[in-house]
Amino acid sequence: MSPAADPSGPGASSGGVRLTVWGAGGSAPTGRAGRARFGGDTVCFEIRRDGCGSPPLIVDLGSAARDLGRTLKAEALATGRPTEAEILLSHLHLDHIIGAPFFAPFYDPASRIRIRCGLGEDSGFARDTLMAFAGPPIFPIQPIHMSEPAWDMFRPGETFEAAGFQVTPIALNHPGGCCGFRIETGEGAICVIGDHEHGDPAIDAGVAEAVEGAAVMLYDAAYDDADYERHRGWGHSTWSVGGALAARAGVGLTLFHHHPPELDDAALDLREADARAAYPRARLARQGMSLRLADGRAELL
Numbered sequence: 001m002s003p004a005a006d007p008s009g010p011g012a013s014s015g016g017v018r019l020t021v022w023g024a025g026g027s028a029p030t031g032r033a034g035r036a037r038f039g040g041d042t043v044c045f046e047i048r049r050d051g052c053g054s055p056p057l058i059v060d061l062g063s064a065a066r067d068l069g070r071t072l073k074a075e076a077l078a079t080g081r082p083t084e085a086e087i088l089l090s091h092l093h094l095d096h097i098i099g100a101p102f103f104a105p106f107y108d109p110a111s112r113i114r115i116r117c118g119l120g121e122d123s124g125f126a127r128d129t130l131m132a133f134a135g136p137p138i139f140p141i142q143p144i145h146m147s148e149p150a151w152d153m154f155r156p157g158e159t160f161e162a163a164g165f166q167v168t169p170i171a172l173n174h175p176g177g178c179c180g181f182r183i184e185t186g187e188g189a190i191c192v193i194g195d196h197e198h199g200d201p202a203i204d205a206g207v208a209e210a211v212e213g214a215a216v217m218l219y220d221a222a223y224d225d226a227d228y229e230r231h232r233g234w235g236h237s238t239w240s241v242g243g244a245l246a247a248r249a250g251v252g253l254t255l256f257h258h259h260p261p262e263l264d265d266a267a268l269d270l271r272e273a274d275a276r277a278a279y280p281r282a283r284l285a286r287q288g289m290s291l292r293l294a295d296g297r298a299e300l301l
């Protein structure tokens, strides 16, 4: 399943910011027919200013990055301009990088791509890890070399600019470390919280502060309350904790993501019904979903 051709390129209507959910799954991709509506690819989000040909800001390269890469390649061919993109990696677990070797712009030497990650002492840690994964003997060729992306580092709380947005990384609680992001778009803030397990008081306080007043929050809700009891310490959270956080912080719209591969559409429908009954401004993210931010408000498209 692939989102419709991205209409946010040159010539599209201007004045807003578009968020596209290319993949909302966690842990492993699933191609089961029973996941046709919520989608089986793992996390990849695209944030882009409408109508001015600005580069996309991409969060994570889960299996859905393959579809996003194909769309960016088609755009580059149609416009004659090589792909420019800024990529943020929340961490390096497989479900967040598995799409990297299949991301078409990596194969175009003319692409201009910057990748940032917050793990390790310097950017070499993420670069070496990704290149080891996306290269022999795990993958037949080394696509990352072909576009020579620039690599960079970030630290929680240190704001930087990427793709024309102000990005502030947020420390999260996850095995091996992970960073979320508050992304100020000028049309409202988008917060990406995942992967993350609630329960560390200092980290939870930082997350609560970071998501205050956001127009949109994407939150790791791999579990409901009952599932969570069986998975304490696995590094993920619940829709009930995310919904309560959003309500306290005045978040406009919350999209829960990191859906486990074993849940089918029917199970996710039930989960969404429960979540919406408790938190009407919350939804489960679906592959192909997009929304537009303007004047601090988010509208599902």
Ligand SMILES: [Zn+2]
Residues within 6 Å of the ligand: 026, 027, 093, 095, 096, 195, 258
């Ligand atoms: Zn994950």
Ligand SMILES: [Zn+2]
Residues within 6 Å of the ligand: 091, 093, 174, 195, 235
């Ligand atoms: Zn993870």
